[in-house]
Amino acid sequence: MNDAIDIKSLTITQAKKDLAAKKYSSVELTKAYLERIKKVEPKVNAFITVTEEEALKSAKEADAQIAKGEDKALLGIPLSIKDNFSTLDIRTTASSKVLDKYKPPYDATVLTKLKDSGMVMLGKTNMDAWAHGSSTETSDYGTTRNPWNTDHLPGGSSGGAAASVAADEAIAAIGSETAGSIRQPANWCGVVGLKPTYGRVSRYGVIAMGSSLDSPGPITRTVEDSALLLQILAGQDPHDATTSPTAVPDYLKNLKKDIKGLKIGISDDYFEGVDPEVKATVEQAIKTLEKLGAVVKKVKLFPPKYAIAVYTIIQRAEVSSNLARFDGIRYGNNRSTFGDEAKRRIMLGTYTLSAGYYDQYYNKALKVRTVIIENFAQAFKDVDVIVGPTSPTTAMKIGATEGQSMFGELADVLVEPSSIAGLSGINMPVGFSKAGLPIGMQIIGPQFAEEIVLNVAYQYEQENPLYKIKPEL
């Protein structure tokens, strides 16, 4: 092991400098992470599949390229990938036994982009089966544990991704969010989680959950790494008709701009029913933003509780249709292998779309979605971003969700409205509870405002660089 590698303090930005300076090789770096994975996985269970052999092979190739002086955004950088991204010839389960042995014959567009940038993939991370949940407890491959306290949940569905970053099992991770699946686990695991605007990052090859909502995005230790990864992921994809032709700005360039005079909106509804410790910590973070020159304004947002209902209907309807292809004929096991949560969602979605109920449920939800979109549009006339707590509580204990069929929606109540509207958003770690669990603040921006969202997050991070504090494992 090369002593120059201190994976506990590494960021993509730092590792790139070190690799370029030949402080260590990508193979050495990759081995350091594989060691770490071996050491902490028994406690964390962040991975479903560790691709040691492939990782070392890509690291070796990366080293050869570095030796030739090639410069790629992620050359030799070890990342973890959520297990709902199709990876060519590498098992992709979406944490469901239905796909226990499935090896896709193609790469998701996100994977292609990461590979083209020189990434080393360490493995595929655990998640709620089919991304159905906010705890990773619905995984058919065991619950992931929160690195800050392994009796607690990491959140979900990208729980394995967030935990892999928090536990230093990868420099950064790629996750996906339908409504909360990046921001909420990032929050509970104390890392940076960016949910890009719907249509900013290609969904091609990402096992669909809610097709009109799914947004792949990065989970990182720092905001700078987040911007760096988004730079690679963002852009129109000819394989995904819902990706936007909107030009991709230089996300790194504007990070360091000051935020003097920036208008920040807060909505009382987003602090209602929130754990007092969380509330106080987020309010403190808002004060920090004010100190940096931001102007705080009250905005009237549509009550988030309705978003739960809208989200539940739209997402389950799309789920019921998206999971119809799993019939065990062309790949995977038959439909009896679905877990309870998937069955519940398929059933509800099927019911709400069935003859006679479409208008009452699905169409009603689509109309309220319009109301939510217009409400945000109105708010963004007055402010540049909206901030608030990411989740109502810190990480819950394992088992605490037992018997709560709406647990996930309630845990994600504060991020669902922005997901329904397809907006950009980020979770920023802003403190810890007395119990030592991370607390996060979300920054919501309009569509395609990742630049501003990242800028605000970055400025906050300079004031309060919590990424330097690591869990003991």
Next chain:
Amino acid sequence: MKIDVSRVAQLANLPLTADEKKKLAAQLEETLTYIDQLNEVDTKNILPTSQVTGLENVLAEDIAQPSLTQQAALANAQATDKGFFKVKGIFSDE
């Protein structure tokens, strides 16, 4: 209202045990009660939004590109036969 769980399961092509049906019936009722809150929102004269991107006419040119090989297409199947996917016999009534 009461959900006909068996009928919904048939539409969803989900094999469910009697126990599962009973459990699901209760859970679905609970969720439906929750989402019925939406009735509090006035949506008169409001158009539904099924997509948030505002995109239109995203189409591809009609140019054929290479397909997967037969081997790759069949690689994940449980049962194949001479290049076909194979399933238990499906027959119509007569």
Next chain:
Amino acid sequence: MNKYTPIIGLEVHVELKTNSKMFCRCTADYFGKEPNSHTCPVCLGLPGALPVPNKTAIDWCIKIALALNCKINEFSKFDRKNYFYPDLAKGYQISQYDLPFGHDGYVILGSNATPESNQKKDAGQASMTKEKRIGITRVHMEEDTGKLTHAYGASLIDFNRSGVPLVEIVTEPDFHDAADVKEYLQKLQQIVRYLEVSNADMEKGDMRLEPNISLTTDVKVLPNYKVEVKNINSFRFVEKSITFEIKRQTEILEKGETPAQETRGWDENRQKTVSQRSKENAHDYRYFPEPDIPPTTHTKAEISSLKKSLPELPDEKMVRFAKIYALPVYDAEILTRERSLADYFEEVVSLCHPELVSGSQKQEMPKRVRHDITPKEIANWIINKKIDHTQITPDELLTQITAAKQTIAIDETELVKIITEVISENEQAVTDYKSGKENALMFLLGQVMRKLGKKVDVQMVKEKIKQQVA
């Protein structure tokens, strides 16, 4: 029997002959290929794959709709039709629900002329025959499924066909007998072939037909049941199944019962329709807007430009042929059945009467304009001689016609006399010919032709010389 009037509607699926499939770029030409050799993540319905619609297929769907006098929705979208079947890769078919590309069109039967078309006043004879208007409810775009075959107690699936563009054309229940249905189907086949958007080859399954049939005692009241006969791949079977259903349903009604609302299939071996209750399974397709595909819009200008791009359709062409070339409707109809034959006919006519054929200037002007041959003579020759227009060039055809005309004009005895003269005057040439020199025959022919001093059927004269020399 006469007590009941059949009420018949039709759903027809037409497979388009685009290069690539509807939602992926696998080649759409799947017929006879190795099973599952033309698939990709999209048409195999692999997890994570997403559809991107084929622009050409949509344009062609709209062309079909326009050719059927449909209104075109300026705003349209795709929807998911959810149902399970092993040949349906995604567990849903991408189709169109409430906003099809085309709607509210019509087809006129029994006249071969559309009343709104500007040829109406010229239709003459054609419009004298009885006309029937068949309403077109909708023309929409969807994708084909894989192909299921049954062998040894198992079912085998080939997904090469999965995702091939399909246009579904639905009529109003405006038919009352099998003959009209057949005429409509022939017309539809002819139209899509004219548009060059489908081969409409029944044998290859390019067209699949689904009549729905019920009987009523009062044509103003639609019956309270409907029997659908699914997936027929021949016009003849459609006719047979309708005839069979009318008889079957009449018998049931005569007993005072109502036929069951159901799906049936045509069994050619047993010459009857058979119930397919298994396929019904109480349909509830749970349509909802396809979230993976943004909606499509077509401005009025785009629609009118597509309309302008339509070729002259069979009805218009037939009327024009009848009028411009002074042909009987019967001949015009035969000549316009296939676009390529019609084009061939016009090419031949343009060699004789370039002034009649619009756009004929692009052809090289013939060396000798044969004004003496009328379009009617050309039509007769093509029709009566069952000319294979892919084998005989327009020039050759004219030579044939000219020859035939001249032959009649020649006095047989005069010809024999001249040949005899030429033979006796050219003994050397005769000897040469007999010893196998083909050139010698051509020389003799030249001599005869000169003596005749007329344009005659060279071929015929040549044969005569051969006979006399032998």
